[in-house]
Amino acid sequence: xxxxxxxxxxxxxxxxxxxxxxxxxxxxxxxxxxxxxxxxxxxxxxxxxxxxxxxxxxxxxxxxxxxxxxxxxxxxxxxxxxxxxxxxxxxxxxxxxxxxxxxxxxxxxxxxxxxxxxxxxxxxxxxxxxxxxxxxxxxxxxxxxxxxxxxxxxxxxxxxxxxxxxxxxxxxxxxxxxxxxxxxxxxxxxxxxxxxxxxxxxxxxxxxxxxxxxxxxxxxxxxxxxxxxxxxxxxxxxxxxxxxxxxxxxxxxxxxxxxxxxxxxxxxxxxxxxxxxxxxxxxxxxxxxxxxxxxxxxxxxxxxxxxxxxxxxxxxxxxxxxxxxxxxxxxxxxxx
Amino acid sequence: xxxxxxxxxxxxxxxxxxxxxxxxxxxxxxxxxxxxxxxxxxxxxxxxxxxxxxxxxxxxxxxxxxxxxxxxxxxxxxxxxxxxxxxxxxxxxxxxxxxxxxxxxxxxxxxxxxxxxxxxxxxxxxxxxxxxxxxxxxxxxxxxxxxxxxxxxxxxxxxxxxxxxxxxxxxxxxxxxxxxxxxxxxxxxxxxxxxxxxxxxxxxxxxxxxxxxxxxxxxxxxxxxxxxxxxxxxxxxxxxxxxxxxxxxxxxxxxxxxxxxxxxxxxxxxxxxxxxxxxxxxxxxxxxxxxxxxxxxxxxxxxxxxxxxxxxxxxxxxxxxxxxxxxxxxxxxxxx
Numbered sequence: 001x002x003x004x005x006x007x008x009x010x011x012x013x014x015x016x017x018x019x020x021x022x023x024x025x026x027x028x029x030x031x032x033x034x035x036x037x038x039x040x041x042x043x044x045x046x047x048x049x050x051x052x053x054x055x056x057x058x059x060x061x062x063x064x065x066x067x068x069x070x071x072x073x074x075x076x077x078x079x080x081x082x083x084x085x086x087x088x089x090x091x092x093x094x095x096x097x098x099x100x101x102x103x104x105x106x107x108x109x110x111x112x113x114x115x116x117x118x119x120x121x122x123x124x125x126x127x128x129x130x131x132x133x134x135x136x137x138x139x140x141x142x143x144x145x146x147x148x149x150x151x152x153x154x155x156x157x158x159x160x161x162x163x164x165x166x167x168x169x170x171x172x173x174x175x176x177x178x179x180x181x182x183x184x185x186x187x188x189x190x191x192x193x194x195x196x197x198x199x200x201x202x203x204x205x206x207x208x209x210x211x212x213x214x215x216x217x218x219x220x221x222x223x224x225x226x227x228x229x230x231x232x233x234x235x236x237x238x239x240x241x242x243x244x245x246x247x248x249x250x251x252x253x254x255x256x257x258x259x260x261x262x263x264x265x266x267x268x269x270x271x272x273x274x275x276x277x278x279x280x281x282x283x284x285x286x287x288x289x290x291x292x293x294x295x296x297x298x299x300x301x302x303x304x305x306x307x308x309x310x311x312x313x314x315x316x317x318x319x320x321x322x323x324x325x326x327x328x329x330x331x332x333x334x335x336x
Numbered sequence: 337x338x339x340x341x342x343x344x345x346x347x348x349x350x351x352x353x354x355x356x357x358x359x360x361x362x363x364x365x366x367x368x369x370x371x372x373x374x375x376x377x378x379x380x381x382x383x384x385x386x387x388x389x390x391x392x393x394x395x396x397x398x399x400x401x402x403x404x405x406x407x408x409x410x411x412x413x414x415x416x417x418x419x420x421x422x423x424x425x426x427x428x429x430x431x432x433x434x435x436x437x438x439x440x441x442x443x444x445x446x447x448x449x450x451x452x453x454x455x456x457x458x459x460x461x462x463x464x465x466x467x468x469x470x471x472x473x474x475x476x477x478x479x480x481x482x483x484x485x486x487x488x489x490x491x492x493x494x495x496x497x498x499x500x501x502x503x504x505x506x507x508x509x510x511x512x513x514x515x516x517x518x519x520x521x522x523x524x525x526x527x528x529x530x531x532x533x534x535x536x537x538x539x540x541x542x543x544x545x546x547x548x549x550x551x552x553x554x555x556x557x558x559x560x561x562x563x564x565x566x567x568x569x570x571x572x573x574x575x576x577x578x579x580x581x582x583x584x585x586x587x588x589x590x591x592x593x594x595x596x597x598x599x600x601x602x603x604x605x606x607x608x609x610x611x612x613x614x615x616x617x618x619x620x621x622x623x624x625x626x627x628x629x630x631x632x633x634x635x636x637x638x639x640x641x642x643x644x645x646x647x648x649x650x651x652x653x654x655x656x657x658x659x660x661x662x663x664x665x666x667x668x669x670x671x672x
Binding site for chain 1 (some may be wrong): 522550552567575579585586590604
């Protein structure tokens with residue numbers, strides 16, 4: 001199998017460079033075909049690498065960048081004010097074909113702005129979209145857009161549907177069922193953009209478009225790809241994160257509520273922990289930026305080591321599947 | 337305490353008249369000040385009443401309506417094509433001051449269209465909103481709009497915030513924290529409507545506006561009233577319903593997965609059932625239509641007897657608090 005080389009923005013994210021280095025080294029050990037370039041302050045990164053168990057340094061490189069994009073910084077500031085940020089340098093390595101993908105846990109808006117600026121979008125794509133997997137009854141589904149685009153036209157939703165379908169295929173779903181998220185499943189339901197997008201998708205050739213899907217249908221596993229604008233996708237994803245957290249907290253409190261409950265809890269907790277791990281956001285971490293001339297994966301800022309590994313694995317899979325090339329080919333046939 | 341009289345659309349909802357009659361009689365028994373008028377086919381309703389334990393018939397009336405609005409019917413059809421529907425007759429009783437509130441588990445779009453047509457909105461309100469409670473870490477919060485308005489301007493969101501605040505106060509929260517649902521908490525985040533609504537709310541006098549809230553913040557209990565457009569609210573509510581259902585199913589499957597797991601499950605299930613009951617949608621059932629000249633509560637179509645009781649109780653509380661009058665007074669001061 002050929003090699004995959006990924007540049008990691010080693011300075012971004014809520015957990016800082018230590019977790020990023022740790023996750024990177026774990027991935028290197030697990031995947032012999034993987035080459036990583038850590039981008040950031042060279043001295044700091046070398047120290048962190050040295051503090052970890054030794055790895056094959058022929059597959060691990062460090063690239064220097066003197067600045068860091070802050071988590072709350074405006075995208076415009078990252079774009080114009082920081083010519084040597086770790087995020088930017090990582091993306092430049094990708095643009096210059098030194099690596100095949102970039103993974104960052106940093107500021108999402110800045111990552112999108114820099115990616116568009118440095119890599120450009122694929123022909124016909126107005127706006128890249130963010131896509132990630134969420135667990136459902138049947139397994140998981142890919143949801144997009146997750147926040148890159150807060151105002152979307154029908155044409156944007158159509159483009160997201162085409163890109164989501166191709167990406168889901170690349171990730172192993174044979175004939176992905178693509179659905180549009182809406183407030184009802186009848187034709188008359190929804191806002192203008194959604195209704196118009198539905199009429200475009202109904203006419204699309206070679207797309208397994210199954211119609212509207214409601215919020216509860218997503219978790220019933222009624223589709224493999226669920227399309228919505230970035231505002232709705234972001235709210236759905238985060239509110240579900242919040243609800244899952246509340247569940248976990250209440251279960252814990254419940255099993256502390258009496259002596260008897262504690263005894264039962266001691267028995268039940270290992271089982272519930274397994275469930276929690278199954279549904280944990282970290283296991284599904286890694287949002288792909290689709291529609292760029294290059295592979296960029298955003299890791300959740302608070303995903304931790306396991307989550308970051310998941311994001312690096314996603315980048316590796318997209319390299320193997322040559323996702324931008326596949327998207328390019330399909331978009332040429334499908335776009336309006 | 338003075339009496340409360342509520343008309344019940346006895347023909348609407350997924351469960352049909354039998355559950356509605358059953359829930360109505362249970363409410364009558366529980367609340368001595370309550371008077372109910374069941375609206376629908378008189379013979380059928382009398383038979384259903386006779387099949388249940390006897391109640392005080394001086395507080396239970398039947399009003400005749402020969403038609404039923406279908407769950408998938410277009411609102412325009414319900415409005416123009418069915419002059420004698422149970423939904424319409426119930427709302428006419430409210431308009432004619434024969435009752436003080438209407439509860440229906442029927443077609444939401446039709447209920448909103450008929451309510452607006454027959455009751456009219458309060459002065460200054462362009463569009464009524466739907467508001468319901470959802471469980472959070474701190475207790476619960478009121479979320480609006482839930483689907484009545486799929487496209488909202490900043491002014492609509494502002495109106496929802498004012499109405500939600502007044503309604504939450506009427507339902508017992510002293511100084512409700514009102515927040516706008518958004519994809520981030522920084523000022524630069526969000527679509528145009530949300531940013532503009534925020535600038536209007538920051539200037540509003542006498543409103544405890546706390547800024548933007550993200551999807552996960554809702555469940556952390558960061559606000560008492562969460563404002564969003566109906567598209568987003570509907571997706572949030574239904575996706576959370578779906579996720580909760582998936583959790584329940586996975587817990588069940590987990591405790592069936594081995595003999596040992598079954599033994600633990602037998603002990604843990606009663607505790608988990610208590611949790612499920614705490615978080616069950618039925619306990620929080622009943623969405624208030626705010627901004628009308630009259631009290632209308634929508635019960636979830638599939639809420640069952642317990643859920644319907646909850647909705648009837650909500651209508652009773654709104655009558656006691658004289659909610660439309662309070663809204664009217666406050667809107668006169670607050671509206672732009």
